[in-house]
Amino acid sequence: MNTLMTVLHTLLTPQDGWSAEFFLRVALSVLLLFALVIFIARAFGSRTFASFTSFDFLINVTAGSLVASAIMGKNLIGGALALLCLAGLQWLISFFSARFRPWHDLVDNPPVVLIEHGQYQHRVMRRVRVSMQSLEQQLRNQGVTEVEKVQFAILESGGTISVISGDASQRSVGTLPRRTG
Template identity: 30%
Template structure:
């Protein structure tokens, strides 16, 4: 029972040093890997974040050596880059890696099938419209659930020939 709370000073020192070094190794790798690692999370990004956190934890607690942890971090970030590049180059692979945005409200109508698919309520959509400081729902052209699960409210604009909604149909893709 005694070792449950305190083992020895050497193990505490070991965890402190490993945590310090692992923290800076991860910080360095995230700075190298760029903004995508820190962006709002898609499912793909979430997996990367969880694996980075798990690896960092193992490094901090000395379950793996710092060199082994650093290799794991490089592999994880390398996979993220490789899959992001492949998704950019291949539309079918992009659909596998990144889900598609879904229109859930269009020109005054709730798209019930899309809402059911995304497990959204009318109140959640109204809340998002209020978040955009819009009182009149008739001012809303569309509400779209984005790749990362965030809702985007698009205000009506007179005569827009080029619209960000072109890729989405009014049936909620």
Template identity: 35%
Template sequence: MAEEYILVGIRTVILYGLVLLIFRLMGKREVGELSLLDLIVFMMIGEVAVFAIEDPYVNMFKAVFPMLLLMSLQVLLSWFSLRNKSFRDLVDGKPSVLIRNGQLMKDEMRRNRYNIDDLMQQLREKEIFNLHDVEFAILEPSGILTVLRKGRKEGELSLPLVMDGIIQKDHLSSIHRDEQWLRAELKKEGYDQLDKIFFCSFEDGKWYVSTGQ
């Protein structure tokens, strides 16, 4: 009996160190910023580790192998997600504008299965009690609500206008601009080829452009 407890203790320490190492290798993120992909992999790795601890006589390699396989799969998919915006949107989702100029975007709320009680609670947490005080409210892929109050300068809502060489037309529409305006402005800044731009945003009348190099 004592040997079994010792075996469980040793396996617990080993698996704890292994899980910690795997999570560190998978990258640093706050819990609230975990993507759906991260969350699923973390849960599965935890379940495998618990199974290996509960049954001290299961072959250790059989427990470690699926954990390392899950880590490799997550790293591979994260790498692919970083280079493919369409895949990233599919896995992580996209930001959704829930309030525009004090008006509720009902279709977006329905699409995200987000009810008015959820919205009002998050607004109250930000000390906002009147929808008319809100210029924009954006539901981030992480579930966090980003709010821009009315009365601030135009451009203070910093949205990515180009990501991975792809124009974000929804974001352009949010700031009442179009693709022609974007191309003309970026050309003035010396950027003729938008497909070479890794990230671009416009805030307070200033451009931030990165080619990823």
């Protein structure tokens, strides 16, 4: 029991012990980094901390880790500079991605058709690792009760599934993903 209490005490005590300086450093770090994150979001655009694609998700996870490390670490400036560099890199990559399709295809997952004209695309579903159960759950979430009425179900690059239902003759195919084989 003594060992358990010692380990628990070690886990719950800051490295340099509890002090007013520790609380002040954490509070000021949070305030300063919060201001920096707001500045970055305003300066670099709303996409900087959005989760549109798998690339954006990775940027957000990395940014969260940098903020946490900077708040709990001794060097706020290093974390702040790393966060600024990450935001700049994300802005640069999204800039090129929005302008050049090959660049976009390099850094992002393409959308994939999972259901086409009421037919499950089993081979594609296996390739992108979407189970029948997960897809059917998404269909139910969107109010679809009959797969035959689904014109297209598309796994978007951000991981969501879009469902286009109804009469095929009334649908424009302008927003369907390119076929990638």
